[in-house]
Amino acid sequence: MSATENAKAVLRRLTAASATERILISFAALVLAVLVGAVIILVSGRITTCQTAATTLFGTGFCYDPVEVYLVLFNGALGEPFLLNDPALFNPGWNPLNFGLALTLKETTLLIFTGLSVAVSFRAGLFNIGTQGQLVLGGLATALFSFFVAPALPSGLVGGLVLIPLAVIVGALVGGLYGAIPGALKAYADANEVITTIMLNFIAAQIAFVLVSEFFSNPDSQVVETTPLPGWATLLPVAFPQGGDFSILALAFGLALVVGVWFLLEQTSFGYDLRTSGEQPEAAEYGGVDAKRTTVTSMFLSGALGGMGGAIWVLMVMGKWQAGVPALGFDGITVSILAGNNPFGVVPAALLFGTLKSGSLAVQFGTGVPKQLVGVLRGLIILFVAMPEFFRMLGSAIDLEPDRETVATDGGALGGDDE
Amino acid sequence: TGGPSEGSEDTTATTTESSGGEETTAAEQTTESSGPSANVGMVYALGGLGDKSFNDAAKRGIEQAESELGIAYDEAQPSAAEEFPQFQRRFAQSSNPDYDLVSCIGYAQRSALEETAPNFSDQNFMLVDDVVDEDNVASYLFREEQGSFQVGYLAGLLTTQEFSAGAGSTTPDSSNVGFVGGTETELIRKFQAGFEAGVHHADESITVDAAYVGSFSDSAQGKEIATSMYDNGADIVYHAAGGSGLGVFQAASEQGKFAIGVDSDQSQTEPNYADVILASMVKRVESAVYTSVENVVNDEFNGGTTTTLGLEEDGVAAVYGAELGSEIPQDVKDALSESRDAIIAGDIDVPTTPE
Amino acid sequence: MSTTTIDRLRDTELSYRATLAGGALSVFLLIALLGLAFPSSIWGNLLAILTSRSTLSSALRLSVPITFAALGGIFSEKAGVVNIGLEGLLIISAFTAVITTAVVGPEMTVVGLPAIWIGFFAGVLSSVLFSALFAVVCIRFKADQIIAGLAVWLIALGLAPFAATVYYGGVNTDNLGTTLGTWTVPVLSDIPFFGALFDADPAVYMMLVAVPASWYVLNRTAFGRHVRASGENPKALDTVGVDVSRVRYAGVLLSGFLAGIGGSALSLGLGQFVGNNQTMVNGKGFIAIVAFLFGNYNPVGAFGASFLFAGLEAAQIRLQQVPGYGVPDSLIQTIPYVTVLVVLALVGRTRIPAASGEHYDTGDDNR
Amino acid sequence: MSTAVHLDEITKRFPGVVANDDVDLTVERGTVHALLGENGAGKTTLMNILYGLYEPTEGTVHVDGRARDFDSPADAIDAGIGMIHQHFMLVDPMTVAENIVLGNEPRKWFGTTVDRERARQEVIDLSNRYGFDVDPDDAIEDVSVGVQQRVEILKALYRGADILILDEPTAVLTPQEVEELFRVFEELTAQGKTIIFISHKLGEAMHAADDITVLRNGKNVGTVKADETSNEELAELMVGREVLLEPKAEPQEPGDEVLAVRNLSAEDNRGIPAVSDVSFDIREGEVFGVAGVDGNGQSQLVEAITGLRTPTEGSISYKGRDVTDASRRSRIDDGMAYIPEDRHERGLVMDFDLVQNGILGSQHSPTFAADGRIHWSDARDHAERIIDEYDVRPPHADADAESFSGGNQQKFIVGREFEREPDLVVATHPTRGVDIGAMEFIHERLLDLRAEGKAVLLVSSKLDEVQGLSDRLGVMHDGELMDIVDPRNTTEEEIGLLMAGERPDADATDAEPPVGDAK
């Protein structure tokens, strides 16, 4: 085997971990990140100052107690079902339909869209960093479309039933078209999509800003934003509290998309083309796949999912488009990575990051630990997910490694570890 | 040097600057004493504390209330617009402690507050820099254009004469001054408009180079912009750019020119640059915060009203730099008090949008 | 980012450079022509901006972090490790430099070294340590380099504002009240326009040294050749008895070192670390990646590209202030990005080292 | 004669595989020693151990009578061993001189800087000493494979190698280049060097080696003197049974024209002309062979025919229809099967299992997909059928393609393509890297197809293969079709000359510039 072949084989084995192994690794990565995070919390608890120690270890007082931090985090993300310092433990006043949980699910829902968007492009072998830009413009298109079309429709449920699906489609189209640009540049000009999508993110943010501030701004506001949509034109919370910015309809739609994307990837000819070009472009070409068209189509699809994320952000969260769109597109990258680019994996990964994000505010409130901690945790999780070999070594060191089947005539390709 | 200080130690030591940041958690505040006269939640503007300008002014107000009115407060520094409603709601929802007032600093919180306030009709809110028309919200506005006019007038008068003080100097032949804004919004344009009007009140022929950073926390970009203005011949640059303004002072200091601060008396909040800060257009966010807290403590909360603070109310003012103020010629100072009176009297009409 | 589709482009490499250089030159000439013809038009303003000493000095200053990160990226990637975490290295060094200076005390000197320089080196060190972590993860534990690079970025992006908040109570550090300042070469600094080269931040001088030095190391030293071989065909290097892992570690650590200089220079040039949103680094690490791809992995080319971006930025800042024409600032700010897109669309691919992004394994289990 | 190398009871285990099993090997100084064996017999592994790339699981390596424990190739190099790998270990964008001195660069200025002048000079001196013709300033990616091989040998010599190991050195050379290489062997042994080379080709081993060792299943099954053995004996040692050495296609009357290539020209990926003005046609029941040294435009020709490359000029008609600009997919749908030369890159998606790989190319065909939806159960049946009929081992349809050995991968591809019921089979190097048993099988199947009246385009650098299977044989050199000959009435030498770019009537065309050998 040549050096590159050899190296590629190793790479393939790393990424081709079995599903169970993937889940184990993701879980182990989470645990390890939490442990490292605890150390960071302790250390920062020595740097900052406070009057009373939150915890004492090895005779040293620390301002922050990691256990408490994590408890507060999850408790907060669920809307405080537990009373942490109370023997009763359960909070009798806890209502599952609360703001904390709504916030968690809101983040989860948005991350499902962006996670799917990134997953689709990654599966097609395209490193689409541009979901953010696609989301920004898709959201803007949704907001503007709804704003201009709403007056022509009857207000109320009927109007909403007509307008909202259309608005989501418009967002998807615009996001898709914006995603197709780097796809086309890649296919027809061989321009590296990593660069082009990064550039297009900057451009999208600026263009959207100019469009809104110059042409479509809300005359009543100091902020660069569009005029708010009437309530009936937005995704209203069902069951969850008003103002919680979470609509179970959007989550249901997101979950339906998960199944849809899975179906598309695994069960259709187009999905086969897409995955083949992602795995091995040469083989795809050999198999009659039109590589250029698949590149553009995959990027369109990825962009459309990102655009839908933007649409949901506008319709469910903001009720308008506002400058300073949160970095949901970038978070989508981490979600997809944790999910192993698997549509079904996106759901738990989005839930995890949604929980972290929502819980981080509770942490800052409840313990004083800065909410940026969650950013660190996120990075650590991704770092550990990136190094399955580490866990394999750890696993074989403590003899947890399950005996994996080795195909008899093969050079041990499934035999995994070379260390 | 950090870590908990535990009982026996001198507790004041922990709040001195030498031991790093301060710790203000809810848990700590509530366990502290017999009970504060009121609990206040602070939701700051984007850019956060440490801007030595807008947010820090609000912080001064709440600190003053803490020491003078015996209230306790907690603070939140959102890092994105989407966090405004979350923090507002957390304060409003909280029962431990039950906040008597939630202070929302900055116009960017308006739309969030419009949603939050009606959901928590028992909760008192105050908003700085914009209006939310709800019974439980007290809104505070400032006539930034008036104060900006004053500093513009100052800049216009000084740039045409030979003036040198501290680390800076002007050349009389220069014909331009600069304005650096944070983001290009209606509010900041008010600063620009007032400033331009003031400059032209001194001399119609002076041009004002204006540029926007695009952020209230990008001091590097602020510095680049200001440097380019000084390079272009401006002697004096006024900023309304929050934390980005630091860069303006640095540029002034490196170029040996002058700058004018905003919101706080920046010759005091940025003492390193007091030798180039001619004056500051103070916007007394602190008094808005303090007053609203005072109202709450006295059970006189003025929900549903909008308080507008201008030169007349001393809500905005041009204050001379702590170090350079004494060197500004008296005739200039006299001219400024004249224009102040004229504005209050309505003889000068200050525009709110740039020409 | 599969490298398999990338062709050997030796023949087109020259034309690539020619296209870029020619394109830039003709744009400039066009502006000059229009500017001279209509001095009071926008073109005249543009010409005045482009030929002003202030723009040059601004462009030099702005290109420092991008250039250093790009140089770092070249060493890492030439050695076969794709380092998408440059942004994170810039963030971590920018923060560490400031906090160290603050802790030492901005006015202090330690063994004759001003605190700010101690901070500078601490910043560089932090970036080296961070890149060492990245190297171990990628080389020893064979992590996917792109994902690990993203992780480096994300960790730094969380850690710096986190630590700032722990220490200062907000994501931004306090202002140190001092900066690296400027070094002025007497006489030379009085030259019109080019005098800007001799009246600049210390980091600008460092950059002007680092660029040719990097070129020299890559192309004229044995180490440089090993770096290149390690990224093109690691097995070739291994089989002649050079330890590929060592070369790759060195390449990654060097990228940490260089990016660290860029990050320290960025924050200490201002005397403050800003931790809002994407922090004060704000994508410069990613632009650096674009810059070295654009410069075709050549340090001089990468500097050229960084300087181009910085120059566009500097011009953009000045163009904003030209009164009387109504293009919104935000639109002007997109010029550098659009330029990159257009050039990429016209010029297309760049040649990526054949084995970069791939793990190297001696293939044996007992060593 | 002293012993240069002695390998003592070497065993090497990889996870799941014993690559070398208790192997003894003795090589005398100043001799040429050939190592023969089927794919996967463990030849390369054994030599990698000698070269310090792998550590033996058991056993010891003796060089010059001393037991050695090599930790890395560096140690082996110090002991005077040099190895030229099957896939060259050269850095493509670097120059010949840079590659030769890599890792041992002469330095100047206190060791800071590579002394490029001295490096060049040393390379020139060295190549003069052994009569090599290389230009130190050429980039590796611009020189021919033969030159690259010489660079590899020089690289070893530059490091003072006394013992040279060459892994399948002749696989990519023309017969003439092979002769040249063997001449170099003689030159080297005359100067006291020892040579070990790996080969699959019995004839070469007999011709060039003094001693021959045969490995089978990781074991040494015998060392023989080259002049005391026969092809048949060696073949039996290698495979463990008697084998049919040369396929022979019985003449048969061809039918209608299936493929017609007219004045076809194409460029390679760099935009350099690779195929110029090629014309030929293939009819039903006919095998058209294309012989040539790798890299003379065969790949581009085949890619143009199969729809993976757009020709710059000329036309291709298939079953009477002009398909010059038709898409790859339409050609697949129209019954064109293609066994690609690179199974790892093109033929299989390494990360897909065989079920998924079994429909590569048919993912849109109504057999496996309706309304855009794939019928995975049909796909599975299909894969299992191929596995069964083409004896793919192990018979696991769910295992990833990557986990199969090269030969089994190839059998699967062959099965998939033959089962398309094609009208034209384009087979490039269909037996490259597969063992003799599988080779026999693939040859038989190709002849079956021919008998069924299908058209076959067979491209191979193995002369005996194309010669034995083809009805007509085109020889390519530097993008041109030198001639189309009747393989049954043409000698290997004549074909070899054509492959080297010399037309038989060389005297007549002497005045023309030598066709192509630009390097």
Ligand SMILES: Nc1ncnc2c1ncn2[C@@H]1O[C@H](COP(=O)(O)OP(=O)(O)OP(=O)(O)O)[C@@H](O)[C@H]1O
């Ligand atoms: N690094 C490795 N890891 C696992 N198995 C290996 C490795 N290298 C070789 N093998 C296995 O060892 C056996 C011998 O391989 P080797 O490469 O030595 O064969 P070979 O005789 O050189 O074959 P060929 O003629 O195809 O080159 C094969 O079964 C192969 O699968």
Ligand SMILES: Nc1ncnc2c1ncn2[C@@H]1O[C@H](COP(=O)(O)OP(=O)(O)OP(=O)(O)O)[C@@H](O)[C@H]1O
């Ligand atoms: N480093 C390795 N790790 C795992 N398996 C290996 C390794 N090297 C080789 N193999 C496996 O060994 C088997 C045979 O290897 P071999 O070197 O004979 O190559 P091959 O598959 O015949 O390829 P080629 O077509 O290049 O001759 C293959 O299954 C290959 O995947």
Ligand SMILES: [Mg+2]
């Ligand atoms: Mg071999």
Ligand SMILES: [Mg+2]
């Ligand atoms: Mg082989």
